[in-house]
Amino acid sequence: EIVMTQSPATLSVSPGERATLSCRASQSMSSNLAWYQRKPGQAPRLLIYGASFRATGVPARFSGSGSGTEFTLTISSLQSEDFAVYYCQQYKNWPLTFGQGTKLEIK
């Protein structure tokens, strides 16, 4: 099983600033990585797939990078609606596995 480790667990950032979230895999997984955003009471939302491709309707301030075992989600200029919990997910191998999440909170 591929173990996904996200860091930090909580990230405090001011609106308008940049946020960088990390996701590390226990083994190489090429670019088979997705990022999701989840807000309380809402369905999770796909942001990034293939490590760097934005899903339909996702603002350009969201970008993904990385390959192999190290991946990053960057939000270039935080808006109020971006404060949420973010999860990475690998789909290289079964079972599919997720990171524990990074909570992005307002500083």
Place this chain on the structure above:
Amino acid sequence: EVQLVESGGDLGQPGGSLRLSCAASGFAFSTYAFHWVRQAPGKGLEYVSAISSNGGDTYYANSVQGRFTISRDNSKNTLYLQMGSLRAEDMAVYYCARVVSSTSDYFDLWGRGTLVTVSS
């Protein structure tokens, strides 16, 4: 509107059963594979089970193998999860999620989840 709506979450007793449903609307349900994913209190997301578009192939996490059964009714645009032999560790919010394609197991549509509580 394209959406998934879960239901059936409830208080279940240890050793008991529950059936979750996921109603789909706004898209061609029968052409997609689906997963159930759960999140226990204070924990991360965990894959539970998956089913192919025609229901012919099913998959389970080791933690639920032999206790849970995934199924679907394409005539009703509905996905199911029959949960049996419930354990305390099954307590979680259960999400249904649509798989993008047969070659890429990530999810482009999720429901809001339904809460399963296990307690005597």
